[in-house]
Amino acid sequence: MSIKGGGFEKSSKASSEVPSSSLADIAFLLLIFFMVTTVFQQDRDRPIEWPEAEAAEKIDEKQKNILNIWMERDGSIFINDQPVPMVDVSQIVAPLYADSERALVISIRGDRDVPYRFMDQVQQELVAAGVVRVVFAAQMEQAMQRERR
């Protein structure tokens, strides 16, 4: 080929720009990769029937500052998916409460048919652990439902 313009023309066929057309595809691939490989912490729900309350309020606290204590109908207790004997509750809760700098809120998720003796024991244990803020978890009850009962 003959050299045009005496060889001074510097135009090249290679683009001077970063090829950005496939950027979105790469981003999507990354997104899908992380979606597929993400494993959520297995936080299995205990099979309980919630008590209902009309005055139930949202727990105004960060998720990491809420400790759930599950209580089944037979009085068995689960903290962080681990079965815990009743007498050990205060020993387990006290260090967690200290770690959170007394910001921890205990959410007691009891079955509606738990005999109250177990609830009282848990409350005694929590008092012994020095916990102050406790929430009895409940489902929101509509006024309509209440009339029918």
Place this chain on the structure above:
Amino acid sequence: MAVLNNKKSKVSDEVPTSSMADIAFLLLIFFLVTTTFPKDKGLGVVLPEPGEEAQVSQKNILHLIVQPTGIVDVKRGESTQIQQMRPREIEGLWRQEVSANPNLIAAVKTHPDASYKFMMDVLDALHTANAERISLQVLEN
């Protein structure tokens, strides 16, 4: 044009897909921003500090004794008179009582065999009536 049969048009016959990714990202970001996770709900109580025991005059206490049947026995302070109520009637009762005595404390005493839900019904009624001074106890004989 010189050639009559030339059907080439400048309008592309393909769907423009170059902006699809941008639209997808916009949708993604929209849903990311607008998603809210349901917060846990419940009735909050404040437990006393260990070893903290307050002496309260009997006349400032409204005893609410929750029986295993869900019926609530209402007893005012020192009087031995017992009034039986259903949990949902307590809201009205509390509003009435607290307007007569603002220092009133609700002492919810639940029978050990009573279901937790009955205590919750009473606590719910007290919360609905804006009661702040509530004591939760187990019924002792």
